[in-house]
Amino acid sequence: MFSGLSAFPLTPMNERGLDEGAFVRLIERLVTASVDSIGVLGSTGNYAYLTKTERARVLKLAVEHAGNIPVIAGIAALRTRDVLTLAENAEAAGVSGVLMAPMSYQKLLPEEVFGLYETVTRALSLPLCVYDNPGTTQFVFSDELHARIAHLPHVASIKIPAVSGDPVEARLRIERLRAHIPAHITIGISGDGSAAHGLNAGCDAWYSVIGGVFPSTALEITRAAQAGNTQEALRLSQRLQPLWELFAEYGGSLRVIASAAELRGLVEQPCLPLPLNALSGEGRSRLKILIDELNLS
Amino acid sequence: MFSGLSAFPLTPMNERGLDEGAFVRLIERLVTASVDSIGVLGSTGNYAYLTKTERARVLKLAVEHAGNIPVIAGIAALRTRDVLTLAENAEAAGVSGVLMAPMSYQKLLPEEVFGLYETVTRALSLPLCVYDNPGTTQFVFSDELHARIAHLPHVASIKIPAVSGDPVEARLRIERLRAHIPAHITIGISGDGSAAHGLNAGCDAWYSVIGGVFPSTALEITRAAQAGNTQEALRLSQRLQPLWELFAEYGGSLRVIASAAELRGLVEQPCLPLPLNALSGEGRSRLKILIDELNLS
Numbered sequence: 001m002f003s004g005l006s007a008f009p010l011t012p013m014n015e016r017g018l019d020e021g022a023f024v025r026l027i028e029r030l031v032t033a034s035v036d037s038i039g040v041l042g043s044t045g046n047y048a049y050l051t052k053t054e055r056a057r058v059l060k061l062a063v064e065h066a067g068n069i070p071v072i073a074g075i076a077a078l079r080t081r082d083v084l085t086l087a088e089n090a091e092a093a094g095v096s097g098v099l100m101a102p103m104s105y106q107k108l109l110p111e112e113v114f115g116l117y118e119t120v121t122r123a124l125s126l127p128l129c130v131y132d133n134p135g136t137t138q139f140v141f142s143d144e145l146h147a148r149i150a151h152l153p154h155v156a157s158i159k160i161p162a163v164s165g166d167p168v169e170a171r172l173r174i175e176r177l178r179a180h181i182p183a184h185i186t187i188g189i190s191g192d193g194s195a196a197h198g199l200n201a202g203c204d205a206w207y208s209v210i211g212g213v214f215p216s217t218a219l220e221i222t223r224a225a226q227a228g229n230t231q232e233a234l235r236l237s238q239r240l241q242p243l244w245e246l247f248a249e250y251g252g253s254l255r256v257i258a259s260a261a262e263l264r265g266l267v268e269q270p271c272l273p274l275p276l277n278a279l280s281g282e283g284r285s286r287l288k289i290l291i292d293e294l295n296l297s
Numbered sequence: 298m299f300s301g302l303s304a305f306p307l308t309p310m311n312e313r314g315l316d317e318g319a320f321v322r323l324i325e326r327l328v329t330a331s332v333d334s335i336g337v338l339g340s341t342g343n344y345a346y347l348t349k350t351e352r353a354r355v356l357k358l359a360v361e362h363a364g365n366i367p368v369i370a371g372i373a374a375l376r377t378r379d380v381l382t383l384a385e386n387a388e389a390a391g392v393s394g395v396l397m398a399p400m401s402y403q404k405l406l407p408e409e410v411f412g413l414y415e416t417v418t419r420a421l422s423l424p425l426c427v428y429d430n431p432g433t434t435q436f437v438f439s440d441e442l443h444a445r446i447a448h449l450p451h452v453a454s455i456k457i458p459a460v461s462g463d464p465v466e467a468r469l470r471i472e473r474l475r476a477h478i479p480a481h482i483t484i485g486i487s488g489d490g491s492a493a494h495g496l497n498a499g500c501d502a503w504y505s506v507i508g509g510v511f512p513s514t515a516l517e518i519t520r521a522a523q524a525g526n527t528q529e530a531l532r533l534s535q536r537l538q539p540l541w542e543l544f545a546e547y548g549g550s551l552r553v554i555a556s557a558a559e560l561r562g563l564v565e566q567p568c569l570p571l572p573l574n575a576l577s578g579e580g581r582s583r584l585k586i587l588i589d590e591l592n593l594s
Contacts, residue, residue, distance in 0.1 A: 078345055079572075111574065
């Protein structure tokens, strides 16, 4: 489950609530494309902006419509007590695995992060992916902390941030982390613009934002890298360079991918929770042209 | 209300819920000391870790026990829809003003922050303090954005992060901000170790963490600065240097002040929500000695 292309769909919503119809259509699109797993309620799924009731509803819909494809559920929250409830709810919904970032308001200390994973994995019966995302959590994992957490029961994967575009540096990064963790733990790359580099450097999985909306485009890169066609994977990724540049310009992938889903008519506009805004004006026009030129699908 | 010493008490809690008795005792302590205002559900009040129901309860207790001292309520949340509900709840509880940071999971863009303040102030009938806290929100205000927001209705104060320890630089910082905003907007300093510098440089208020647990100690510094005794304010602050160093060592003021309240018997242990931990071991021992040596009160 924690290998290959793990596609992270948006959770379309507006100020009145979830857009369940659009969410189900996104899930069905991923099933049709045959992604390797579906990661719901990740950062792209806007887990942090939803109530527990809304999150439980999203998981129910995802499991109902995902067919045989394993569903991974984000269970992070600011408080340990809430994470424990969300873990129970995820198990009750019938997901196959869970994903958790050390979400913070007060930046967490390493011992607090370890304590959080220790408490949660003790209560868990599903495999867990450690979500290392300093951009949203403000927490930077050391490899030593990754090692301690990776030895806890149920830990099965680590979702790491972008690696270097230099193949030697990227491979060294992955090898250094692998030397710290048990052999059964998979490593997945995130930061879409870094995915080909990460997969080529030996990552087992791509935890993918564009895969949630354009699964065929993301699968093409993934399958090339898995087949050892490193140059082809790089070429396919470099073709998308203007998209990676838009991500950087608009504070990350979320606003751009949400706008792309709107422009493609996959979700209604707006689909993000305020105060977050999708692209408008010139950025949106550029994206509209890009989607067609790059033939994203 | 947005001038002088604004004391920010902890909201003591554990995994079972709020410790209402301890919270009321903290409020009463601030009333006895005659602070100028009480800021509940700030970062120190752990607003981000509480449900809406718990937050409403905290406001009710604060207003009931604050006597004639104005209560300022933190109303921030990740979603605009939740901030609007929290603003309504704060007004219903009878607070005198509100405080809002641009809390984020996805780091916000300047237009999103402006949109948030515009929407919230439109719905508000109480004065609002803009809470500029890049340490927890990951958002850095420009003076131009401060200016746009300060011109919105109901905006009455700006809570700024630490200023330079160099008096000329600190004064330049305050004067630069003041040149951007209407004359009726007060400026308040936060970052306790920077309070004397900020007040001496012309800040109108100190939004104070130690003031929430040790109001007399914080009032002494505030009153010296307000009387123009800049050297005395600095001396009193420098005396607390070992405490400011502990703050830096433990990722900010919260864990240290919570531990101090526990050590003084003002709250039960633990008083922070997991995954947050108060100090243990050697750090706690050092703090215990410090509280006595510095005669904090």
